[in-house]
Amino acid sequence: MSYPKVITKLMDEHPSDSHRYERYVASGGYEAAKASLAKTRDELVEIVKESGLIGRGGALFSTGMKWSFLAPPRPAYLVVNGDESEPGTFKDRQLLERDPHQLIEGTIIAAFANEVHDAFIYIRGEYPKPARRVQQAVADAYSEGLLGKGIFGTDYDLDVTVHLGAGAYICGEETALLNSLEGKRGEPRLKPPYFPAAKGLYMMPTIVNNVETIANLPHIINNGPEWFKELSACEDTGTFLTSVSGHVQKPGNYELPHGITWRELIYEVAGGIRDDNDLKTWIPGGASAPWFVPDLHLDDPITKSDCAAAGSMLGSGAVIVMDHTTNVVAAAERLVRFFAEESCGQCTPCREGTTWLDMILQRMLSGAGREVDLDLLHDVSDGISIGLGWPPKQTTICPLGPSAVSAVKSILEYFRDEAEAYARTAGEVPVTIGGEQ
Amino acid sequence: MPLLYLAMREDGYLSENGMQKVADLTGITPAQVQAVASFYVMYKQEPKGKYLISMCTSISCFLMGADEVLTALEQSSGVPAGESDGEIAVEHAECIGACGGAPACLVNYELIEGLTAEKATELVQWLRNGQPETINTDEMQTLFGGRTSFDWAIKEENAAVGPYPAFPPFGTAAENSPTLEPGRGS
Numbered sequence: 001m002s003y004p005k006v007i008t009k010l011m012d013e014h015p016s017d018s019h020r021y022e023r024y025v026a027s028g029g030y031e032a033a034k035a036s037l038a039k040t041r042d043e044l045v046e047i048v049k050e051s052g053l054i055g056r057g058g059a060l061f062s063t064g065m066k067w068s069f070l071a072p073p074r075p076a077y078l079v080v081n082g083d084e085s086e087p088g089t090f091k092d093r094q095l096l097e098r099d100p101h102q103l104i105e106g107t108i109i110a111a112f113a114n115e116v117h118d119a120f121i122y123i124r125g126e127y128p129k130p131a132r133r134v135q136q137a138v139a140d141a142y143s144e145g146l147l148g149k150g151i152f153g154t155d156y157d158l159d160v161t162v163h164l165g166a167g168a169y170i171c172g173e174e175t176a177l178l179n180s181l182e183g184k185r186g187e188p189r190l191k192p193p194y195f196p197a198a199k200g201l202y203m204m205p206t207i208v209n210n211v212e213t214i215a216n217l218p219h220i221i222n223n224g225p226e227w228f229k230e231l232s233a234c235e236d237t238g239t240f241l242t243s244v245s246g247h248v249q250k251p252g253n254y255e256l257p258h259g260i261t262w263r264e265l266i267y268e269v270a271g272g273i274r275d276d277n278d279l280k281t282w283i284p285g286g287a288s289a290p291w292f293v294p295d296l297h298l299d300d301p302i303t304k305s306d307c308a309a310a311g312s313m314l315g316s317g318a319v320i321v322m323d324h325t326t327n328v329v330a331a332a333e334r335l336v337r338f339f340a341e342e343s344c345g346q347c348t349p350c351r352e353g354t355t356w357l358d359m360i361l362q363r364m365l366s367g368a369g370r371e372v373d374l375d376l377l378h379d380v381s382d383g384i385s386i387g388l389g390w391p392p393k394q395t396t397i398c399p400l401g402p403s404a405v406s407a408v409k410s411i412l413e414y415f416r417d418e419a420e421a422y423a424r425t426a427g428e429v430p431v432t433i434g435g436e437q
Numbered sequence: 438m439p440l441l442y443l444a445m446r447e448d449g450y451l452s453e454n455g456m457q458k459v460a461d462l463t464g465i466t467p468a469q470v471q472a473v474a475s476f477y478v479m480y481k482q483e484p485k486g487k488y489l490i491s492m493c494t495s496i497s498c499f500l501m502g503a504d505e506v507l508t509a510l511e512q513s514s515g516v517p518a519g520e521s522d523g524e525i526a527v528e529h530a531e532c533i534g535a536c537g538g539a540p541a542c543l544v545n546y547e548l549i550e551g552l553t554a555e556k557a558t559e560l561v562q563w564l565r566n567g568q569p570e571t572i573n574t575d576e577m578q579t580l581f582g583g584r585t586s587f588d589w590a591i592k593e594e595n596a597a598v599g600p601y602p603a604f605p606p607f608g609t610a611a612e613n614s615p616t617l618e619p620g621r622g623s
Binding site for chain 1: 438439441442463472473476477478479480491494495496497499500501530531532533534535536537538539543546547548574584586587588589590591593595597602603604605607
C-alpha cells in the first residue's frame with residue numbers, strides 16, 4: 001500500500017542530495033515561485049483559499065483565509081514557524097533538514113502574496129542542524145538571485161532571515177513567537193487586539209505560517225487547487241505529514257491522504273503494536289489533544305471534522321501510541337509535567353493549575369493518593385478549562401493551560417478504574433512509576 | 438536573542454559580564470537582559486563545562502524507557518540531572534523532536550536517537566576518556582545510536598564546539614567554510 005507523496009517526494013527519490021540547490025532546481029524547483037511573481041496578490045490568495053490548505057502547526061485554520069485578513073498598513077512581515085515543540089512531533093524537522101529549498105520557495109510565494117519584503121524563519125533552538133541546512137539553502141538562494149534585491153529579475157525585493165530560538169515550547173504559539181523574535185520574553189499576546197494579521201511583528205501586519213503549510217505552496221501553484229483537493233478522498237484537502245511514535249513497530253514520519261482510518265495508520269502504515277501487544281490508547285494530534293481508545297475510535301477516518309466530532313483534534317499530526325503495558329496515570333503525569341514546565345507564567349489558571357495537576361498526579365503515583373484526588377483533578381482542570389470540553393473554553397490567554405487538561409480528562413474518562421486505584425493508595429508502599437524500576 | 442548566544446560563545450555560558458555587554462549594546466538595562474535570558478532554557482547562566490547532555494524525558498521518550506537512560510547517564514557520569522562537574526553537565530529536557538527515534542538525547546544540542554542505558558554509559562565514557570573537541574551528530578549516532586525518527590540520509594559536516602547550539606555565528610566547527618555565512622548571507 002502506498003500513497004502519493006508531495007512534500008516528501010524529492011527527499012524520497014533523491015535521499016543523498018535533496019537538500020542541494022542543484023538537485024532542487026533539476027527537479028523543477030523554483031518554477032512555482034517564478035510563476036507566482038507573475039500573478040497578483042488577489043490571484044494567489046484565491047488559489048490558496050480554493051485549495052483548502054489548512055495550517056499544519058496545529059490550529060488547522062484555512063491558510064488562504066489567514067492571508068486575506070492581512071490589514072493594509074505596510075510594511076508587512078512573514079514569519080515561518082519552525083518552532084516545532086509539541087511532544088510527539090518531528091515532521092517539520094525532516095522538512096527543514098531534508099528539503100530546505102522547498103521551504104524557501106514556499107516562503108517566496110507566501111511573501112509575494114502578502115506584499116512582504118522581510119521574512120523570518122524561526123527555528124527552535126534545539127534544532128541547530130536543521131537550522132544550518134536552512135541557513136545554507138538561504139545563502140545559496142541569495143547567490144542565485146532568488147533572494148535579495150530584484151529576485152528572479154523582477155523589481156521585487158525579499159530578504160529572508162533565519163532565527164534560532166532558545167528553548168521555549170510556548171514560542172510555537174504565534175504571538176509568543178513574535179515577542180520572541182522581537183527579542184522579548186516569549187509570552188503570548190492577547191487576541192484581540194493583537195491578531196498578527198493586524199498587529200503582529202513590531203505591531204505591523206504579519207502572517208505566521210507553519211513549515212509544513214509553507215512547504216505545500218509550491219506544489220499548489222504548480223498543480224492547481226483542484227489537484228490538491230483530489231489528494232484526499234474527503235472534505236479535507238492535500239496530504240498531511242504525521243509523526244508516529246510510541247509503542248508501534250515502525251515509528252516515523254508518514255505523508256498520507258486524509259480520510260484513511262486510525263486502524264490503517266496504526267496497524268498498516270506504522271506496522272502495528274510492538275511485540276504484538278494490544279493497543280490501549282493513542283493521542284491523535286500531539287500532547288495537547290484528548291486521547292482516543294480502540295473501542296470507540298479505531299475505525300474513524302482521520303479528518304479534521306471526524307476528530308472534532310469525537311472530541312479531539314488532528315493538531316500537529318503527531319500520533320503517540322500506547323500499548324496495554326502502559327501505566328496511563330504515569331503517562332498523564334508526564335504530559336502534565338511538560339505543560340507545567342513550559343507554562344510561561346502569565347495566567348494564574350495555567351501557571352498554578354498545571355503545577356497543581358502535576359503535584360496531585362505525582363502524589364498518586366508515589367503511593368499517597370487519596371479518595372478526593374480524582375475530584376480534585378477534575379476541579380483544578382475545570383478551573384483551567386471550564387467544563388473540560390473540546391475545543392476548550394479557556395480561562396487563559398493561549399491554549400497551553402487547557403492542553404494540560406487533555407491528558408487528565410482522558411484518564412478520568414477512559415481509565416477511571418486505573419486512576420481510582422491510585423487514588424486509594426494513601427499509606428501503602430510506594431508504587432512503581434513508569435520506567436523506574 | 439542572537440547577542441545572548443554570542444555572549445555564551447565568548448564565556449561558555451551567559452555570564453553577568455556577558456549580559457552587561459548585551460545591555461550596553463542594546464541600550465537596555467542588565468535586569469531587562471536577564472529577564473529575557475531567564476525565560477529561555479538554553480541560555481545557561483552558570484558554567485556547564487565542555488559537554489551538556491540533554492536527555493529527553495517527555496512522553497514518547499518516556500514510553501520507550503527514557504527514565505532508565507537518564508539514570509544510566511547520571512550514574513556513569515556521577516552528575517545528577519541539573520548539575521555539572523565542570524566537564525560534563527546532565528539535564529532532563531522537554532521534547533526535542535526525536536520521538537520516532539525515542540529515547541533520544543542531545544550533546545551540545547547535537548542529536549543521538551535510539552539510545553539504550555548501555556549505550557548512554559558508553560557515551561559518557563567516550564566523552565570522559567576521548568575529550569572530543571568537536572561534537573558531530575553523525576559520529577555519535579554511529580557509535581551510540583539506534584533507530585532514527587527518519588532516514589538522516591545526508592552526511593553532516595558541522596559539529597558543535599561548546600554547550601550552546603552550533604549555528605553560525607554562535608560557533609560551529611565549520612565556521613570558516615566559505616559558503617556557510619552567518620546572518621542574511623548577503
